[in-house]
Amino acid sequence: MREDALLHRRVATVVGWAALVSLAVLAVLGLWVAPPDAVQRDAQRLMYLHVPAAWLAYLAFGVTALGSALYLWRRTRSPVWDRIAGASAEIGVVFTALTLVLGSLWGRPVWGIWWAWDARLVTTAVLFFLYVGYLALRRIPGPGRATRCAIAALIAFVDVPIVHFSVDWWRTLHQEGTVFNDELKAQIHGTMAFTLFWGVLAFTLVFVYLLDKRYRLEALEEGRDERELEQAIAERVASGETGPGGAADLVDSGAPR
Amino acid sequence: MNLWREVMLVAGKDLRIEARSRVTLYQVLPFGLIVVLLFAFALDPSRGVLARVAPGLFWVAVLLAALLAVSRSFQVETENAARDGLRLSGLDPAAVFLGKAGAIAVQLAVLEVALGAGVAFLYDVELRSVGLLVAAAVAATAGVAATGTLYGVLAAGLRVRETLVPLLLLPVVAPVMLGATRAWEAGLGRAASDGWPWVALLALFATLYTSIGMLAFGSLLEEA
Amino acid sequence: MTDAGYVVTGWVLTAVVLAGYWASIARRTRRARRTLPPDRTPAPPGETPEP
Numbered sequence: 172m173r174e175d176a177l178l179h180r181r182v183a184t185v186v187g188w189a190a191l192v193s194l195a196v197l198a199v200l201g202l203w204v205a206p207p208d209a210v211q212r213d214a215q216r217l218m219y220l221h222v223p224a225a226w227l228a229y230l231a232f233g234v235t236a237l238g239s240a241l242y243l244w245r246r247t248r249s250p251v252w253d254r255i256a257g258a259s260a261e262i263g264v265v266f267t268a269l270t271l272v273l274g275s276l277w278g279r280p281v282w283g284i285w286w287a288w289d290a291r292l293v294t295t296a297v298l299f300f301l302y303v304g305y306l307a308l309r310r311i312p313g314p315g316r317a318t319r320c321a322i323a324a325l326i327a328f329v330d331v332p333i334v335h336f337s338v339d340w341w342r343t344l345h346q347e348g349t350v351f352n353d354e355l356k357a358q359i360h361g362t363m364a365f366t367l368f369w370g371v372l373a374f375t376l377v378f379v380y381l382l383d384k385r386y387r388l389e390a391l392e393e394g395r396d397e398r399e400l401e402q403a404i405a406e407r408v409a410s411g412e413t414g415p416g417g418a419a420d421l422v423d424s425g426a427p428r
Numbered sequence: 429m430n431l432w433r434e435v436m437l438v439a440g441k442d443l444r445i446e447a448r449s450r451v452t453l454y455q456v457l458p459f460g461l462i463v464v465l466l467f468a469f470a471l472d473p474s475r476g477v478l479a480r481v482a483p484g485l486f487w488v489a490v491l492l493a494a495l496l497a498v499s500r501s502f503q504v505e506t507e508n509a510a511r512d513g514l515r516l517s518g519l520d521p522a523a524v525f526l527g528k529a530g531a532i533a534v535q536l537a538v539l540e541v542a543l544g545a546g547v548a549f550l551y552d553v554e555l556r557s558v559g560l561l562v563a564a565a566v567a568a569t570a571g572v573a574a575t576g577t578l579y580g581v582l583a584a585g586l587r588v589r590e591t592l593v594p595l596l597l598l599p600v601v602a603p604v605m606l607g608a609t610r611a612w613e614a615g616l617g618r619a620a621s622d623g624w625p626w627v628a629l630l631a632l633f634a635t636l637y638t639s640i641g642m643l644a645f646g647s648l649l650e651e652a
Numbered sequence: 653m654t655d656a657g658y659v660v661t662g663w664v665l666t667a668v669v670l671a672g673y674w675a676s677i678a679r680r681t682r683r684a685r686r687t688l689p690p691d692r693t694p695a696p697p698g699e700t701p702e703p
Contacts, residue, residue, distance in 0.1 A: 189683045194670075200665065213655045225657070243647075265673050269666060276662045280655045300599040307595060308522045311586055315651025319582055322644050325598065327579060337603040337629055341610065342623050349456065377670065386679050391684035 175390035177255070178383040187380045193373035200366040206365070214280040219366050221273040221423060223374035225295065228270050231263030235305070236328035250393070251384040253317040255311050256324060258385035262378065264302035271283035272297055278353060290339035297334045312396060431526075434519050439529025443534060445504050451533045460493040460543045468550060478551040483612035487605055491572065493539050495500045495594050497532050498576035510651055511584060520616060522644030526579060533573035540565055556617035560624065564611035567630035571604045574637040581611065581645055584652040585619050603633055 178186065201219035208215035241247040274292060275285045286292065305327065318384030359367065381396050446452050467485045471477050478485070505511045514524055544561075547553065555561065581597045583589040609627040614623025653661075 193644060198663065202659075214658050216669050218658045220662060220666050262673075265669065269641075269669055272665065273662050276658045276665075280653075297599050297602055300595075304592075304596040304599065306629060307588075307592060311588065311697070313593075315585075318647055318651050322648060323579075324580060326575075326637075326640060327598060329640070331604070333603045333629075335634075337606050381674070384674070384681070386685060388677055388681045391681060394686055395684055428628075 175251075175254075176383060176387045178379075179359075183380065183383045186376060186383070190373065190376035190380045193369070193376055197366070197370050197373045198361070200369055204361045205366045208359075212280050214277055215363070217273055217277040219370045221270060221277055222367055222369035224273060227370050227374045227378050228263055228267040228298065230293065230375070231259045231266060232302070232328065232331070234259040234382070235263060235324050239324035239328075242317055242321045243325075250317070253321065254302050254386050254389040254393070255382070256321065258382055258389050260302055260309065260324070261385060262304050262381050264299065264306060267295060267299045267302055271299065288338075289342050290335050293338045294331065294335040298331060301330070330337040431520060431523050432515075438464045438519065438524050439530040440527075440536070442528060442531035442573050443500060444474045446535060451500055452539070456493050456496045456500070456535070456541055458540055459496060460489050460539055461546050463486045463489040463492055464546050464550065466628030470608070472591040476552075479550060479553050480618065482511060482547050482551040482553045483618065484609045485551070485617060486543060487568070487608045488614065489543055489547075489604060490536065490540055490569075491598070491601065491606045493537055494532075494572050495597065497539070497591060498580045498593060498597070501528055503587070503604055505568060511649070516571055520577070521649055522620065522642035524649070525581075525645035526638075528580075529570075529577040529638070532576060533569050536573060537565075540569065544603050546631065548604040553618075554615050555615070557623070560615040563627045564615065564623065564630060567627055567634050568608035568611075569605050570634035571630060571637055572601055574641050575601055575604075578648075579615060579642045580639065581648045581652060584648075586590070604630060605634070607614070612642055 176183070197219065201216050204242075205216070205219070207213045209220075238254075238259065242249070242252040242256065246333045262415040271292075274295075277285065279285055305320060305323055308323050309316070464485065467489075468478060480534070503516065539617050574592075576597055579593050580598075583596070585591060597632070607630045610619065610621075611620035611623040611626040611630070614621060614626075
């Protein structure tokens with residue numbers, strides 16, 4: 172491999188095509204083969220995207236946290252883990268946003284509201300903002316970037332279960348949770364269950380493919396940043412030798428430092 | 429020097445700077461009070477709306493003021509290569525963390541007493557269980573101070589520090605917001621449920637982030 | 653909007669987002685490859701002298 176990557180190029184291509192095909196199959200299953208739900212009717216078909224997207228949002232966050240932890244641990248420290256963390260975070264923020272929007276599109280016809288204050292939704296919204304903060308941090312260049320981001324990722328990761336638990340407890344006390352929980356925990360069987368499972372599978376393939384692709388970009392940009400830095404240093408040194416005020420000038424003229 | 433003495437040293441330094449400059453007293457505290465006042469403009473001061481939402485508004489005001497307190501705490505370290513001084517001082521980074529967080533916590537405590545009085549006065553609330561109110565405030569303040577110090581040092585050397593720290597800090601302390609408000613609702617007699625379990629949650633949060641802070645402060649100070 | 657309207661919106665949006673994000677990575681990768689000097693292999697980290 173001439174480029175730094177997670178997967179061999181041919182493997183990545185295969186994964187990419189597999190992801191595309193499985194998404195197409197998901198569309199057929201979700202929009203046509205699977206029957207409408209007894210209660211939710213056709214709106215159920217959004218679940219085949221919303222649940223996999225949510226799974227991906229949290230999986231990506233886990234990968235970012237894992238990459239961050241492995242980067243910080245001296246025995247496994249490597250820029251590879253930092254790049255994985257960064258790549259996964261960008262993918263994660265996209266899927267978190269998608270999860271929230273799909274959730275609203277589902278909630279409107281089924282519950283009649285765009286938003287509800289239950290643990291799952293609120294935690295996902297907080298997750299979105301945690302991602303945004305991480306990515307803002309990631310944009311700041313410098314030698315300490317990897318460590319800063321890694322610690323920030325772990326601070327955020329530890330927070331997610333606390334947020335979920337506290338909101339869950341809060342809403343249970345207010346007894347508004349029951350209606351939503353009942354509907355979400357409803358048993359699904361047969362084709363619908365299979366389609367849901369297929370959706371999770373398809374999205375996981377999408378994640379692996381995108382992670383590798385984004386990782387390559389991360390590695391390339393790191394290389395570019397380093398070359399730009401080398402170039403800037405070289406220019407500074409060169410101008411110091413010939414231009415006025417350079418250190419070499421002072422030494423030659425014998426001027427006191 | 430043992431840990432506790434080092435903590436006192438750092439906290440004492442920060443509090444002495446505050447005693448001389450009075451930034452928290454003359455700028456952050458008025459800011460908090462203005463926020464409390466603004467809420468009254470935004471909401472209906474009559475019909476008991478303010479009294480009902482007073483706990484939440486109080487904690488929002490405290491949280492916003494905490495952003496300024498954290499910013500100030502690390503602002504003082506930017507001059508005269510103070511950060512280098514901290515790094516080279518030989519002090520245990522965990523002690524520096526506890527010292528700075530402790531100083532922020534003390535300043536926030538003063539703030540909370542003043543804002544609490546302001547809220548009680550302007551929003552017309554009754555104090556039901558002072559013990560609960562104090563316990564919740566102590567735990568919440570510790571959690572916010574610890575997390576704020578953690579993000580403060582993380583962003584210490586960065587140019588975008590001012591806009592970054594609020595974005596990083598506020599989502600993470602959402603559980604503190606939640607727990608503190610619920611505990612204060614109970615403490616002010618505005619909720620049927622027990623406030624003490626929320627205090628336990630706040631204490632858990634504070635312990636967790638204080639531990640993380642003690643572990644991570646050293647690495648973050650190196651990079652700052 | 654009918655139920656079908658929400659469903660279609662959701663599926664179309666998902667397709668657009670996935671395709672768009674993929675394209676965004678592709679575009680940025682092309683740009684990054686262009687600005688890199690002829691030797692494609694980036695310099696390994698740690699060799700850059702400290703300023």
